[in-house]
Amino acid sequence: MTFWMGVASAQHARAGRDGGFAQLGHGRHIAVQSLKKGDWIVYYCPREGTSDGAAVQAFLTIGQVTSSAPYRAAQAMDFNPFRVDVDYLASAQPAPIRPLLGQLRLTRDHGAHWGIAMRGTKRQLEEDDMRLIVEAMGVHTAFEKALG
Numbered sequence: 001m002t003f004w005m006g007v008a009s010a011q012h013a014r015a016g017r018d019g020g021f022a023q024l025g026h027g028r029h030i031a032v033q034s035l036k037k038g039d040w041i042v043y044y045c046p047r048e049g050t051s052d053g054a055a056v057q058a059f060l061t062i063g064q065v066t067s068s069a070p071y072r073a074a075q076a077m078d079f080n081p082f083r084v085d086v087d088y089l090a091s092a093q094p095a096p097i098r099p100l101l102g103q104l105r106l107t108r109d110h111g112a113h114w115g116i117a118m119r120g121t122k123r124q125l126e127e128d129d130m131r132l133i134v135e136a137m138g139v140h141t142a143f144e145k146a147l148g
Contacts, residue, residue, distance in 0.1 A: 001147075002034075003130040004041040005106075005123045009050045010060055013043035017061040017088045021073070025121040027081020032070045035084045039065045040143075042125075042133050044097065044118055059095040059133050063088035064146055089143070095136035104129045 006013075006024050016022055022041050025031030035041065042062040048054045063086040070082045097118075101107045105126050107114040117123070125133075134143045 002036065002039045003125040003127060004035060004039060005059075005125050006041055006043045007118060007121060007123075008043055008045060009053070010045040010048045010056045011053075012050070013045050013060045016043070016086070017063070020085055020088065021083040022063075022065070022086045023073075023081050023083045027075075027079065027083070029070060029082040031121045032082050032084050035065050035067075035070070037065055037068050040130060041065065041086060041122075042130065042137075046115075046118065056094075057097050059097065059137060060092075061088055062092050062134065062137055062139060062143075089137075089139045089146075091142060092137045092139045095133060095138075100132055100136060103132055 006022060008024070022032065022035065040062065043060050045056040045058060045060045048056055065084050066087050067084040070084050072080045073083050074080055097107075101114050106123065106129050107117050110117055134140050
């Protein structure tokens with residue numbers, strides 16, 4: 001099992017949660033091909049919209065991958081993105097990143113330049129970081145239950 005952080009706008013993260021899927025990197029296969037059944041993904045959302053909107057800077061959605069492999073989805077006439085199915089934890093609460101900056105292995109050595117660690121489509125997370133995020137999102141019990 002691997003722990004992932006996807007980076008997307010809050011609008012896109014909520015759309016994935018509501019649709020029960022994860023889509024990364026504008027739907028490119030390479031962005032989701034490493035997500036395997038049983039892996040966990042949490043979305044960090046820098047902003048509300050794709051290139052504008054209010055700053056969010058929070059972990060917004062979290063769930064476990066249920067697909068055996070990525071698949072193409074019919075979304076628009078010329079847009080068929082690759083996705084994986086995800087069972088999201090509905091009780092997850094947004095967790096602002098600022099209180100976690102000094103604790104997360106991902107960001108603690110970057111000081112004021114922590115945002116550099118949050119760039120890109122996705123990052124693999126250490127289990128300790130995922131557990132800190134899970135706790136901050138208020139889903140520790142559900143997460144542990146899913147882990148078995």
